[in-house]
Amino acid sequence: MSDAHSGYQPPPVAIQPAPVPEHAHHPWLQHHFDSMGQQAEASTLGMWVFLVTEIMFFGGLFMAYLVYRHASPQGFQEASHHLNIYWGAANTAILIVSSLTMALAVRAAQTSQPRTTQVGWLAATMFFGLAFLGIKAIEYTDKFRDHIVPGPHFQWEGLYPKPAEQFYSLYFAMTGLHALHMVIGVGIMTVIAVMAWRNTFDEEYYTPVEVAGLYWHFVDIVWIFLFPLLYLIGRHYHAG
């Protein structure tokens, strides 16, 4: 008040909030989450919910397998006998190796390893995924050559042609759906590897690697059940 009497006018100053840094939080923290931990938990849980739907997706095929195998156990054994157990076992081992490299890729991101390490493990995962698909392609080629692809050209020399055709329908449906998941998995890994190369991931933020890893391991688990149910039930089958 005394200033008014002395004729002094304070310079006009716009009222401004206290200065805040452009981003006080982690750049990958979205605004509807309180913390990076909460955000990671939400993403992981969401992925698990998706994987439960995937379990049911494959579950329908396993259910069909159970019903038809129950209807003709011997026919399924005879049909399974024709599958090459060594290709199947090799592919099982290859997928387990790819799961290991995937787990190590997540760990590399989690421990802020250099991008070369992260991308290296991801590239190894993709390599083994593609090796799996390559072996699958060889096996499928053999089936086409031997006329045991269900359809008008299906031929079966054994005692149970009808159950054998049912077995191979399920074989192609189950391994085909699984192979489709592998192809999608390799695509996801490509995106994750590009993100890793751009230095996206460190110990503060590695959720995409973790969630992609959950998907990859899930596809591995499906194969862990497909391998014995398709390849191993016919090993001690004696025709006739």
Added chain:
Amino acid sequence: MSGHVAPKSMYYAVFAALIVGTALTVAAAFVDMGALNNVVMLTIAMVKAALVILFFMHVRWSTRLTWVVAASGFVWLLILFGLTMTDYLTRGWVPGTWR
């Protein structure tokens, strides 16, 4: 934020167990044990799946909510198998009914 970091040695140990399980299940397949073959191969497969879920997928260190959601998938699967097979396994038990 930083989840549980497991030592590399743990991942290698789980990997070794999975490979041993695969070798065991292949070896067991060549031995004729009758219906036991199915029990053996499915037990090995379930142990392998459990190892992958607990350690590779980090459920061992996840919240209880994640445990419940992950387990629910298998519970629904058992309901699917269980209810369907109560039909298929019991057909023809009563004479004259459709099978």
